[in-house]
Amino acid sequence: MDEEMRVSVSMCENHKQKPSTQELIFGRSFTDHMFIMDFSDELAWHNPRIVPYQPISIAPSAMVFHYGQSVFEGMKAYLNQEGEVQLFRPQKNLRRMNRSNDRLCIPEIDEAFVLKAIKQLVELEKEWVPNAEGTSLYIRPFIISTEPFLGVAPSRRYQLYVILSPVGAYYKEGINPVSILVENEYVRAVAGGTGEAKTGGNYASSLKAQEIAAKDGYSQVLWLDGIEKKYIEEVGSMNVFFKIDGEIVTPALNGSILSGVTRDSVIQLLKHWNLPVTERKISMEELYDAQQAGRLEEAFGTGTAAVISPIGKFAWNEKQFTVNDGTTGPIAKRLYDTLTGIQYGQMDDPFGWIEKVTEKENIHA
Known part of the structure; x- marks a missing residue:
């Protein structure tokens, strides 16, 4: 990948109304912008861009619809006590994405570049990071095969997307069993x-x-x-x-x-x-x-x-x-308290798991 490649940004004209904390249903609300990058055999991964969140337009014959060549990841951005936005072990997620890519015959991504792009997108959407207890901004990178071809073979074209969703608890029970x-x-x-x-x-x-x-x-x-x-x-x-x-x-x-x-x-x-x-x-x-x-x-x-x-x-x-x-049980409770404490910056991080996205002076109150 070209080290000089830069992410272009197209801003949306009309911003959505952000859901209240009470309205946060996991995976139902999405932010104003998303990230896209293309792959072709000729150009490899190219044209990285942040654009307004919008429907995807691809051919009905795109191979993903017929042969299921797709991978995805899930990670979160958290607002810490100092008002900084931070990620939890994103490098490990992107490393796993490349292992999934290998299994599905999808071209490898440049993990460092994609992490940089994710940070740029999250920075742009920092107002969407909820600040209530137990809430976060869910990050969903995914890759689909887009070559218009009806034939059982690896695609020669792909698109990588990253979309963001403010979320509350995944289970309605929360930390309850x-x-x-x-x-x-x-x-x-x-x-x-x-x-x-x-x-x-x-x-x-x-x-x-x-x-x-x-x-x-x-x-x-x-x-x-x-x-x-x-x-x-x-x-x-x-x-x-x-x-x-x-x-x-x-x-x-x-x-x-x-x-x-x-x-x-x-x-x-x-x-x-x-x-x-x-x-x-x-x-x-x-x-x-x-x-x-x-x-x-x-x-x-x-x-x-x-x-x-x-x-x-x-x-x-x-x-x-x-x-x-x-x-x-006490072990489950201790693990939950420790992991969320590290993720939200309320406890020390002895493992170096936290990756900062934004500094406090750039964050909304």
Whole structure:
């Protein structure tokens, strides 16, 4: 990529009305501008630009519609106590995007350049960063294949977009425990497939089970491995952790589990606190037996959207069982308080996870 390439900016003429804190529904409101960059075999990644938020115009024959070549990421911008806007581990998100790109045969992005562009977009939209407790500006980079061609092959043209959305809590329960339905029929991913990539098809394949779970009053689906339907993998939008007999266990990355940024942050924090944490296979039967024996102390999910989401109840094979009497456990609470404390600048950041976007003198009051 040309090191001298600059992002052009076209400002919108009419600004949207920003939603109030009470109106913040996750993923429903979007800011005034977005970022776009094009790729072609001839020019590689080129023409980076910030433009007014608007519909995308591409051909009906664009390959993304027919063969699903797409990847995305999710990260957040936070307003700290000094009025500065900051990001949480954005380099790790963009590194993961390139791993997804490789799996989907999408050209690699220049991670440093895209991060610089994201910062420029967030700086432009800094008035959209909400300042109420638990709120943030969600950042969604994504890439789609745009070549107009009906043929099963990697596209030769792509577009990278970044859109922004002010958000509140992902789950209406917030930090309160959610209920989870263990999925025994449908399969999300298998090793060798695209499960470890952040691509739209993985989420499309999860919708049927999620729809069934929601009708029965469950917040999310817990996926088991696609071969034996025995080993725990992840929740629909989160990685998952269990505290059993004082040991914190999370399923090992196996080629069908997404390598979560929050998951990695939690593991680092637990080790920093000298708490025993293990990445290994864990079956649903082992989890159930631990609960029946009184050894299952906590369960919680981790992800950018929800940060930490305690799990209070499981439904599995006609059985229902609670965790920690359906209340938030001390480890989940400590992790949530620490991660959000670092993200909002209320606690020290010993890991160097925070990336500043704007200085306080440039921020709205």
